[in-house]
Amino acid sequence: MEMIRNILITGNRQVGKSTLLNHILTECQKEYVGYRTFPHIAVSIGYTYVMQDITTQETMPISFYDGKKMIGIDDTFSDLGVRCLKHALVCSSEIVVLDELGRFEQNNQAFIQAVHDLLDSEKWVFAIIKNEPIAYLEQIKQRKDCQLYDLNILSFKEAKQMIISKIHMKGDYDE
Numbered sequence: 001m002e003m004i005r006n007i008l009i010t011g012n013r014q015v016g017k018s019t020l021l022n023h024i025l026t027e028c029q030k031e032y033v034g035y036r037t038f039p040h041i042a043v044s045i046g047y048t049y050v051m052q053d054i055t056t057q058e059t060m061p062i063s064f065y066d067g068k069k070m071i072g073i074d075d076t077f078s079d080l081g082v083r084c085l086k087h088a089l090v091c092s093s094e095i096v097v098l099d100e101l102g103r104f105e106q107n108n109q110a111f112i113q114a115v116h117d118l119l120d121s122e123k124w125v126f127a128i129i130k131n132e133p134i135a136y137l138e139q140i141k142q143r144k145d146c147q148l149y150d151l152n153i154l155s156f157k158e159a160k161q162m163i164i165s166k167i168h169m170k171g172d173y174d175e
Contacts, residue, residue, distance in 0.1 A: 004147045006119050007163055008140065010129040011151030017128045018099060020151065020159055024126065025097070027164050032126075033088045034097035035081065037062060045069070049104075051076055053084045054097060062104050072104025077111040085114035088123070095124045101137060102130035112136050119143060124167065 007024075009017045025032060033055050039047035043065040052059045060076040088096040096118055105111045118125050119140070129137055131152070141148055147166070149159040 003169065004145055004166070005123065006125045006127070006143070006146040007166070008127050008129045008146050008148045009151065009159070010131045010148060012131055015151040016156050017151060020149075020156060020163075021097065021099060021126055021128060023160055024163055024167070025095070028095060028167060030095055031093050032095035032097050033084075033091055033093045034095075034099070034126075035084045036097065036099045041065075043070075051080055051084075053080060053087075055084075055087060055091075070104075072106075074105075074108055077105040077108040081105065081108070081111045082114050085111070085118055089114075089118055089121055093123075095126065098125065098127040100128035100130055101140070103132060103134055106134050106136055115140070119145060 009020055011017050035054060036052050037049050038052060040050045040061060041048045045065065048061060048063045048065055048070065050059045051062045058080060060080045061073055062076045063070050063072050065071075085096075085098075098115065098118075101115065115127075127140075129140070129148070131150075140146060149163060151159060154162070
């Protein structure tokens, strides 16, 4: 039986998805690559966000507020996003972090293809998945090589124990 190395974490806002990911990365004690997203500018409906390449620390905005709604910045995903994911695919690091996959990039085929290339690889991919019915995310959740951990169903502790035991299975993540 092939080991599932693509770990997807989902749940409602502020449920602890990124905190869970941080606990897992600390437990792994391995170098990792990929990207993180961070709140950037407070606006009336929340925050705009930026993407940061974990390796280079390069940061670009992924969204802006047009006065009515949040709009994704497609060029960031085509530029920094794709570069970051392509680097993750070829570098020596075994672990790739995708924090997070959501709606802003849902029409960016180059970025989505780079995500699938990583999911197809031998790397451990830890992805935070927005808890919304977005077509490309639904396709990722249906992949046989992905395991979804939903923090709306599992407790933080249960999810952490399940993921840690998966990555420490004999022969799959030894020092």
